[in-house]
Amino acid sequence: MRAALVGVSVALWCVSGLVIWEAKRLPVIPGTGLGPDVVPFWLAVLLTVFAAVLLAELRSKKGKPASVVDTAELVEVGVVFLLIVLYVAIISLVGYAASTFLLVLLLMRRLGRYALWKCALSALLVSVASAFAFRQLLQVPLPPGLLGF
Amino acid sequence: MPFGSFCRYPYPPGCWGSDWGLSGKQVGFMETVGYLLHGFGTVLRPENVFYCFLGVLLGTLVGVLPGIGPTAGIAMLLPATTVLDPVPAIIMLAGIYYGAMYGGSTTAIVVNIPGEAASVPTAVDGYQMAKQGRAGPALAMAAISSFVAGTLSVIGLTFFAPSLARFALRFGPPEVCALMVLALSVVINLSGRSLVRGLISACLGFLVATIGLDPITGVARFSFGSVELMSGIEFISVIVGLFAIAEVLSNVRMAQAAEVFKVKLAGLMPSWAEIRACMGTMLRATGIGFFLGLIPGCTPAVCSFLSYDIEKRVSKEPEKFGRGAIQGVAGPEGANNATSTAGFIPLFCFGIPSAPALAVLLGGLMMYGLQPGPTLLEKHPQFVWAVVASMYIGNVMLLVLNLPLVPLWARVVTIPYPILAPLIVVFCFLGAFSVRMKLFDVWVAVVFGLIGWFMRKLDFPSMPLILALILGGTFEQALKQSLSMSHTGLLILLQRPIAAAFLGLAAVSVALSVYSRWRLRERAATFLGEEAD
Numbered sequence: 275m276r277a278a279l280v281g282v283s284v285a286l287w288c289v290s291g292l293v294i295w296e297a298k299r300l301p302v303i304p305g306t307g308l309g310p311d312v313v314p315f316w317l318a319v320l321l322t323v324f325a326a327v328l329l330a331e332l333r334s335k336k337g338k339p340a341s342v343v344d345t346a347e348l349v350e351v352g353v354v355f356l357l358i359v360l361y362v363a364i365i366s367l368v369g370y371a372a373s374t375f376l377l378v379l380l381l382m383r384r385l386g387r388y389a390l391w392k393c394a395l396s397a398l399l400v401s402v403a404s405a406f407a408f409r410q411l412l413q414v415p416l417p418p419g420l421l422g423f
Numbered sequence: 424m425p426f427g428s429f430c431r432y433p434y435p436p437g438c439w440g441s442d443w444g445l446s447g448k449q450v451g452f453m454e455t456v457g458y459l460l461h462g463f464g465t466v467l468r469p470e471n472v473f474y475c476f477l478g479v480l481l482g483t484l485v486g487v488l489p490g491i492g493p494t495a496g497i498a499m500l501l502p503a504t505t506v507l508d509p510v511p512a513i514i515m516l517a518g519i520y521y522g523a524m525y526g527g528s529t530t531a532i533v534v535n536i537p538g539e540a541a542s543v544p545t546a547v548d549g550y551q552m553a554k555q556g557r558a559g560p561a562l563a564m565a566a567i568s569s570f571v572a573g574t575l576s577v578i579g580l581t582f583f584a585p586s587l588a589r590f591a592l593r594f595g596p597p598e599v600c601a602l603m604v605l606a607l608s609v610v611i612n613l614s615g616r617s618l619v620r621g622l623i624s625a626c627l628g629f630l631v632a633t634i635g636l637d638p639i640t641g642v643a644r645f646s647f648g649s650v651e652l653m654s655g656i657e658f659i660s661v662i663v664g665l666f667a668i669a670e671v672l673s674n675v676r677m678a679q680a681a682e683v684f685k686v687k688l689a690g691l692m693p694s695w696a697e698i699r700a701c702m703g704t705m706l707r708a709t710g711i712g713f714f715l716g717l718i719p720g721c722t723p724a725v726c727s728f729l730s731y732d733i734e735k736r737v738s739k740e741p742e743k744f745g746r747g748a749i750q751g752v753a754g755p756e757g758a759n760n761a762t763s764t765a766g767f768i769p770l771f772c773f774g775i776p777s778a779p780a781l782a783v784l785l786g787g788l789m790m791y792g793l794q795p796g797p798t799l800l801e802k803h804p805q806f807v808w809a810v811v812a813s814m815y816i817g818n819v820m821l822l823v824l825n826l827p828l829v830p831l832w833a834r835v836v837t838i839p840y841p842i843l844a845p846l847i848v849v850f851c852f853l854g855a856f857s858v859r860m861k862l863f864d865v866w867v868a869v870v871f872g873l874i875g876w877f878m879r880k881l882d883f884p885s886m887p888l889i890l891a892l893i894l895g896g897t898f899e900q901a902l903k904q905s906l907s908m909s910h911t912g913l914l915i916l917l918q919r920p921i922a923a924a925f926l927g928l929a930a931v932s933v934a935l936s937v938y939s940r941w942r943l944r945e946r947a948a949t950f951l952g953e954e955a956d
Contacts, residue, residue: 303640307907310637313899321626327619343880350675378845386841414857
C-alpha cells in the first residue's frame, strides 16, 4: 500500500506540473486584474507541497491507510466498473432502455447470482418504468439510440 | 398569464401600499400580523391549498429522484403553470423548491446519493445510520428538523425581513470572499484522520472548479479544445460519482457475500431523548441557515456544510460524527431548509436569487409580469404575503406528507444489494444526464466514481473536494472583484468590518480545528501508553 501512496504523490506532482504548464500558457488580458492563471497556478503549487508532505508522512510511518486492496477485489471491482463503462459507451448506440436492460440483467447476475428469468424480469421492469417516468412524465430526452427506445 | 388577475385577491384599503419598511416607513408588529392573516385568507382558498399541496408533493418527488434537483424541477414545471393565476402558480413553484430541498435528503440517507450539494453532509451520517438499521429515525429527524427550521425561518421572514434585508445589502465582493474563506476553513474539520489528505482533496476540488471559462476574463482554462470542458464540470456529476458510484464499487464484494444491509430496522421514529438532544442542533441550524441565507451567493450547500461543522465542534462526542450521529442529520437538513426559506428575502426585496433554483423562480415571477424588488413589495403585498403564508402551510404539509412515508423509504435499505446496486447505477446515469442532457456529464460521474473508490481505499476524504468544488468558483470571482475594486490589494478584506469579522471567525475556526486535532492525537497517545502499561 505504501507503493500506492507513493504512486498517488507522483500522480499529484504530474497533475500539478500539467496545471502549472497550462496556466502559464493562458493569455493575460491587460486591465482585467488578477489573470486567469493565478488561482490555478497557486493551487498547483500547494498541491505539489501537500504531495511532498504525504511522502514525508509515509517515511515517518504516519500515513498508514485504513484499508487495503487485494487482487481479488481489484478484479471484482474492475468487472463491475467495466460493466458501467460499457453501459455508458453503448447507450447512445443501442438506446437508454435496451442498455439499461442489459446493465441491470448483467449486474444482478454478477452480484446476486439470481435465476436468469428473475434478472430479466427485473431488468425489463426497471428499464421500462424509468424510461417512461423520465421520457414521458419528466420530458428528459434520454438517448433513443439506433433501436429508437 | 398577465398580472391583472391579482385583483382576484384584493386587500382591504388600509393594507394597500405596504412597503415592509424599505422606503422609510416602518411596519409595526400588528400591521405585519394583519398582512399575514390576509395572506392566509388568500392561501386557504381550496384551489390555493391544492396547488400548495401539489407543489410540495411534486417537490418531494423531484428531490427523491437523484439529479432532478429543485432547479431542474422548477424549470421543467414552469411552463405547465402558465395556465394558472400568478398566486397559485408561484405558491406551487415555491412548494416545489422547499419540497425538493427536503426530498433530497431521502436518497442521501437511504442509498447515499445526495440529490444535490446541500444533501452531501446529510449523507455522511444519515447513510451510516441507515446501514445500522436506523434509516427510519434518520429520515424522521430530517423531516422534523426541516419542519422546525423551515417554520422558524418563515417566522423570521415575516417579522425581520426588512431590517435583515437592509443588512444583507452591505455585502459586496470582499464580504462574499471573506465568507467563502470562512466556509473553506471547514475543510480542516472535514479532513478525517489525515489533515494533508483533506487538504489535497480540497486542492483537487478547487482545481476542478477552475475548469471552464474564467469568471472575469472569459478565457477558457484547462478545456484542451473540448467544448464540454469549456462549460465546466457539473458538480452534480462529481457528487454522483464520488458518493453513489464509488459506493457501488466499494460494496461489490460485500454484495456478493450478501452481507450489506442485512440489518434489522431498529425503530422507525427517533426517541424523545434523541429529539431533545437535537433541539439545540435545530435551533443553531436555523440561525446559521437563516442569516447566511440572506446573503446572495450563500447557497444552501454552504450552510449545510457549516452547520455540520459547527455541530461536530459543539458535540460532546465529535468522534461519533461520520459514524451515524443523528445531529449530523438534523443540523445540515435544518440549515438547508432555513436557507431555502431565507433566500426568498433577497429575491423579493432586491430581485437577487441566492440559489440557482431561485433564479429560475425569478424567471417565473418575471414571466407573470412581476418585477422583484422594493416595488414588488410596495405594489403587490397581497402576492408576497400570500406566498409567505403558503410557506407556513407548506411546511406543515411536508411534515404530514413525509412522516407517514418514513417506513416506506426505510424499507428501501433492506432490499438486497445485488438488486439495489443496478438501480443505483441507473439512477446515477439519470441524475448526471438530466442536469444538462449531456452524456459527457455521465462520463464525468463514471470517472469520479473510480476516483472516489480509490480515495476511499487510500483514506482520502471526499467532503473537502466537494466543498472546494462548490465554493471554488464563487471564491475566485469574489476575490478577483475585490482586488479590482481595491487600491490596497488583499488588505481590503481587513478594511471592511464585516469581511474582517468573517476572516477573524475563519482564523478562530482554523485554530480551534488544529487544536482539537492535536488534543485528539495527545489523548490517543496517552490511551495507547496506558494500554501498553
